[in-house]
Amino acid sequence: MSDWERSSTARVIAPARPRKLAKVPFVELADGRLQGVVSSGSDIERVYVSSVGARTYAFACSTNNNRPCGGARGSFCNHIRALINEAVLQYGAERVARYLRVESADGEPSGQTLAAAMSATRPPQGDTKAAAPVFSRFLRHLAYLELAPTTAPLPEMQWFPPTRAVA
């Protein structure tokens, strides 16, 4: 076994890179999709739940009240494009491309080139059934802000050292 395989503190995932959260407060690579929550540009009470599937690039976008997004007919809407751009900021283009199985064209991929490469395959419209679980994961994510700090020792965190490596 290599040193990495015999390390108790091997780094498995790179930490998220800092980004501005106003437009896209939540992004994740989970359930075989890039998915997240995009704030509406016009209504402060409304958010869109957007997603792109790995491999098929099947896309979906609807509000948290499950009304379809007008822009996501036939091709990616602006919410989905914003979601891809912010995912690239948070995780790095390489990890997003790997997760979605986007074959990289020449050079370093960016949010734009990833969106263009996926659009070019004329991806199918996905269903919006995943919107509810994604939104509830976003709420779960926000609920972390409400959890109380503790000064009781947490020895398990010794297995989670910081790393200067970036995604």
Add this chain to the structure above:
Amino acid sequence: MRADLLAETIAGLDEALAAVDAFDRALVGGLLRPQPAQAGGLTELAHAVAGTPLAARVAEAAGKAAAGSASEDHFVALAAARTALLGSVHDALMVRLEEASGRPRGEATVPAPGERQAANLLVAARSWLSDLARSGWQGIDHDVVAGAAPIVSAMLVDPALRRLATLLDGFAAELVASCPGAALERIPARRWADLWSRAMLLTLPGAAEVPMAGTVTGRLLPLGVDVQEHATAVQAQVHAVFEPADGGAPRLVRAGVSVPKPDTVVGAGLWQLLRPHMSLLAAVSEGRSMDLVGMPVTAEGDLLWNDEHARTGEPADAFVTARIVLPTATDPATAPLDRHPARIAVPVFLEGYATGNDDALTFTIAGHPLTVDTDRIPTAGPLTPAAVAASGSCIGLLRWDAGTYRVQPLAVETTVRKKTVAIHAGGWAGGTTDKAGIKAEKAATDAVAVLRERAGRLLRK
């Protein structure tokens, strides 16, 4: 410090770790339908604890697991055997470290926690961990891994379950990012088996309790701050020397504060979440001591920090503390379950070394190179790998991982324009006037403000 002792081999270490590795390889393939090689790994683990009180239970568990019919109790027994083996590794490594640091040895021991009633959530966690052991790291998929989320959510709100919740949360995030396991090019076998066995033991009621050892009154002299984080949790631990007011011998203690966090709160945002809950972080940034009155402390030397029992004291240079008080301080005892190499973090003061930078940064002390773990230096702070490489003295934590001792820098002294300057990894803990620091603080404040605004509108609807 005698770095030569750290380079010497330790009798029995390789054999103990070989048995651990054999078991870890069995977990890679999973224990649903074990192959002969995996059965051999289980037997090797059982043989390694054959001379201990665990022998009979582990032998039975290994036999059942090799036949693909292990119950949850059998998995607990296997986790216990692996933990006991690494406990012996921990003890051997610590004996060597005590010789190397030359500090007086603490005589205290930590009693084992009492037994308690099993809570439903602990049972649920054990069931999920058993499913993981059956599927193996190569067999993980979204369905298996997703089982952790509801357990973690329910546990996080209960402070008594915070330790297991935080562990499972960080562990599950790594598994989610690694699905499907069949496509993994390499597997962190030691690490995931560590996390699995520790979580398994924490599902035993009462296992996470550390006995209290009364209260302390006296002066606290900070040495530095160690930060630990995963995507959704952070802990800052201050290592310090405590001088009892009654004139007793100084001792090493820790004071920590931790909090779950959204994964988008990073860098300086971590300090912002922690800062309001421990005045000690500000004292560390300002280079001050703190006066404690009746501060509760565990048998492991962890202060249960409460601002009401502390007030800011006189200025105290960490390097003066490290040079003068640290050599006379006793090390704390370690609780039975915490005896694991990953838990080793022994404060040391190093000087008079030559720095080298071939594969990794090293400090060569009296001819013996010691690897410097610069990756552990938090990004939200003024200390950089370059500053460590240019340093003349260092306060650090001695650690051990993947077969070698290494030192994690907490603070260094370097010479800038013929003046000695101290740079602390936790320099921004209490706030900063540093230009880069202010920028990082501003970005973090904005991120949290956006999330709070969104939470205010969308939560509880």
